[in-house]
Amino acid sequence: MQERPAYLLVADELRHRIQRGRYPPGSKLPTFEELQRAYGVSEIVIRNAVALLRHEGLVDTRRGGGTVVRRRPQARRLAMDRYRAEGNLGVGGNPAAGNGPATSFTADHGIGWGEYRLSARYTTMGADAELAALFGVDLGTPLLRRRFVFHAREEPEQISVNFLPLDLVAGTPVADPAREPWPGGTPAQLASLGHPVTRIEESVSARMPTTAEAQTLRMSHGTPVFAILRLMISGDAVLEVCRHIVIPADRVVLDYRIDLAGPPGLSG
Amino acid sequence: MQERPAYLLVADELRHRIQRGRYPPGSKLPTFEELQRAYGVSEIVIRNAVALLRHEGLVDTRRGGGTVVRRRPQARRLAMDRYRAEGNLGVGGNPAAGNGPATSFTADHGIGWGEYRLSARYTTMGADAELAALFGVDLGTPLLRRRFVFHAREEPEQISVNFLPLDLVAGTPVADPAREPWPGGTPAQLASLGHPVTRIEESVSARMPTTAEAQTLRMSHGTPVFAILRLMISGDAVLEVCRHIVIPADRVVLDYRIDLAGPPGLSG
DNA sequence: CAGTGGTCTAGACCACGCT
DNA sequence: GCGTGGTCTAGACCACTGT
Numbered sequence: 001m002q003e004r005p006a007y008l009l010v011a012d013e014l015r016h017r018i019q020r021g022r023y024p025p026g027s028k029l030p031t032f033e034e035l036q037r038a039y040g041v042s043e044i045v046i047r048n049a050v051a052l053l054r055h056e057g058l059v060d061t062r063r064g065g066g067t068v069v070r071r072r073p074q075a076r077r078l079a080m081d082r083y084r085a086e087g088n089l090g091v092g093g094n095p096a097a098g099n100g101p102a103t104s105f106t107a108d109h110g111i112g113w114g115e116y117r118l119s120a121r122y123t124t125m126g127a128d129a130e131l132a133a134l135f136g137v138d139l140g141t142p143l144l145r146r147r148f149v150f151h152a153r154e155e156p157e158q159i160s161v162n163f164l165p166l167d168l169v170a171g172t173p174v175a176d177p178a179r180e181p182w183p184g185g186t187p188a189q190l191a192s193l194g195h196p197v198t199r200i201e202e203s204v205s206a207r208m209p210t211t212a213e214a215q216t217l218r219m220s221h222g223t224p225v226f227a228i229l230r231l232m233i234s235g236d237a238v239l240e241v242c243r244h245i246v247i248p249a250d251r252v253v254l255d256y257r258i259d260l261a262g263p264p265g266l267s268g
Numbered sequence: 269m270q271e272r273p274a275y276l277l278v279a280d281e282l283r284h285r286i287q288r289g290r291y292p293p294g295s296k297l298p299t300f301e302e303l304q305r306a307y308g309v310s311e312i313v314i315r316n317a318v319a320l321l322r323h324e325g326l327v328d329t330r331r332g333g334g335t336v337v338r339r340r341p342q343a344r345r346l347a348m349d350r351y352r353a354e355g356n357l358g359v360g361g362n363p364a365a366g367n368g369p370a371t372s373f374t375a376d377h378g379i380g381w382g383e384y385r386l387s388a389r390y391t392t393m394g395a396d397a398e399l400a401a402l403f404g405v406d407l408g409t410p411l412l413r414r415r416f417v418f419h420a421r422e423e424p425e426q427i428s429v430n431f432l433p434l435d436l437v438a439g440t441p442v443a444d445p446a447r448e449p450w451p452g453g454t455p456a457q458l459a460s461l462g463h464p465v466t467r468i469e470e471s472v473s474a475r476m477p478t479t480a481e482a483q484t485l486r487m488s489h490g491t492p493v494f495a496i497l498r499l500m501i502s503g504d505a506v507l508e509v510c511r512h513i514v515i516p517a518d519r520v521v522l523d524y525r526i527d528l529a530g531p532p533g534l535s536g
Numbered sequence: 537c538a539g540t541g542g543t544c545t546a547g548a549c550c551a552c553g554c555t
Numbered sequence: 556g557c558g559t560g561g562t563c564t565a566g567a568c569c570a571c572t573g574t
Contacts, residue, residue: 005562031540042564047541055323056476063541064572075473080526200526205343206474206492206517208324211280224474224492224517249474249492256524258348258468273543299559310545315560332553332559 006041007048014049018058018069029059029067057222057250070220072250079255082107083187083200101183108252109152113181117151120177124166131163134231134241142166144175149216156217157251162186162230162242168193186232186240195234203229206249217248224249274309275316281307282317286326286337297327297335325490325518338488340518344376347523351455351468369451376520377420381449385419388445392434399431402499402509410434412443417484424485425519430454430498430510436461454500454508463502471497474517485516492517 017023030038035046050067053059061067082104101113109116126140135141143163150158169175174182174189182189187197205227209219219225226249230242285291298306303314318335321327329335350372369381394408403409411431418426437443442450442457450457455465473495477487487493494517498510
């Protein structure tokens with residue numbers, strides 16, 4: 001029977017106590033010095049143990065502020081129906097249906113239009129291999145590249161980097177950053193150009209954030225992100241490629257519905 | 269201008285080299301001692317830097333084996349259409365369509381029936397609050413609990429913990445662990461009981477694995493997992509609740525399609 | 537200002553992979 | 556057996572939080 005490293009034993013013990021409610025969310029763990037004495041080990045053992053819990057997303061540590069059991073933020077549910085609402089908004093014309101302008105983002109976060117802010121950066125570039133394949137166009141085809149950081153109540157919540165064919169949007173209000181935020185979002189923009197979105201495809205990945213992403217989104221350690229590749233399709237044409245929507249994974253649950261009742265796929 | 273800690277500078281440098289291809293996937297980084305000398309810092313600085321990269325999922329370290337740039341496993345695409353195939357399988361009766369028995373899992377992994385194995389553990393329990401709400405039954409209603417670990421070529425790939433109403437399956441082959449693996453999976457099982465699945469709902473979360481999950485799935489460090497809550501619905505009745513499907517997130521991409529062309533939601 | 541966690545040093549021994 | 560990364564000691568100074 002080989003001995004488990006001391007820091008793992010300490011981590012197991014602390015984890016157990018957190019999960020059993022001995023250290024409830026929001027409470028402080030004992031200081032390193034106290035833990036050191038309690039377990040009769042050196043500081044680095046405690047440090048390694050706490051670092052492990054931090055990378056598991058169980059605790060947060062702050063200089064001078066102690067080690068705090070993380071509160072699980074209640075996750076928002078991102079339902080696919082929100083896109084339906086956006087589409088209708090765009091098609092119908094004015095968003096005068098209810099409480100003023102809206103977007104899937106504002107609906108998701110339950111915030112008003114005034115609490116919604118985004119920072120935008122627009123550039124143009126030629127399609128690289130991946131984008132060319134997704135759009136079904138030639139390499140180097142001019143695209144409008146838009147990078148958004150969505151804020152709810154001044155808190156950064158989501159990064160989006162997306163692309164539109166330049167020949168579709170050049171000279172239109174859609175290509176004007178000053179027009180953002182746009183009620184109804186991208187579906188409304190595409191509808192305003194005469195191309196209502198008929199299908200959306202989302203490819204969901206999860207990974208650890210890059211340091212830049214963690215900084216932009218003010219993320220706590222030990223939290224993965226969703227990285228979603230999204231296509232907006234009108235008829236058979238891909239009109240928008242969102243290369244990545246990046247969302248901290250502790251803040252959302254993605255809801256999808258799959259209907260099997262209708263006629264299944266053709267072949268086979 | 270405050271100074272960035274040394275270990276972050278070293279991590280930045282190494283990360284940059286990895287991303288630029290200076291250290292390609294599968295290659296070894298210099299040893300700690302070499303890095304120490306190269307940067308003129310103590311060992312712990314190197315250690316902290318490499319630990320950071322490991323938690324970001326960029327490298328793997330092994331005692332005696334050096335620090336290796338992780339190869340990105342090519343992610344499998346889990347498309348929602350696979351459920352359609354399963355449903356047809358069950359309804360049609362025999363799975364004699366093509367290459368023998370199949371499941372969404374075998375299709376996903378491109379493996380034959382012989383390379384597919386699962387370990388199963390069945391128990392019964394009363395519905396807790398969450399399950400009762402999802403099934404729409406009373407607290408304590410008897411349920412069959414099934415825990416599966418799916419293996420492809422003897423590699424553990426996926427954990428599933430799911431529940432069926434006991435009054436639906438008691439005494440049927442579905443409640444017999446020895447009948448697994450079952451061609452067509454759960455949709456086929458439900459169809460065999462006269463309840464074809466008409467709708468599936470999936471709620472996708474991502475988080476760091478528990479230590480038990482990491483061990484069961486033989487995961488490398490710094491990799492999050494998808495945790496999917498899945499409902500199988502026939503008509504208006506929830507027939508199966510999969511409380512969590514756990515899949516290492518570096519191995520899959522989840523594809524979803526959202527059709528907007530049809531009649532939108534009723535209200536509003 | 538006291539207390540806390542963060543970074544770092546110099547050094548030791550251990551466990552594992554490779555050859 | 557040798558070299559690698561893993562664990563650990565004892566101690567120092569720094570940066571931030573709270574009072």
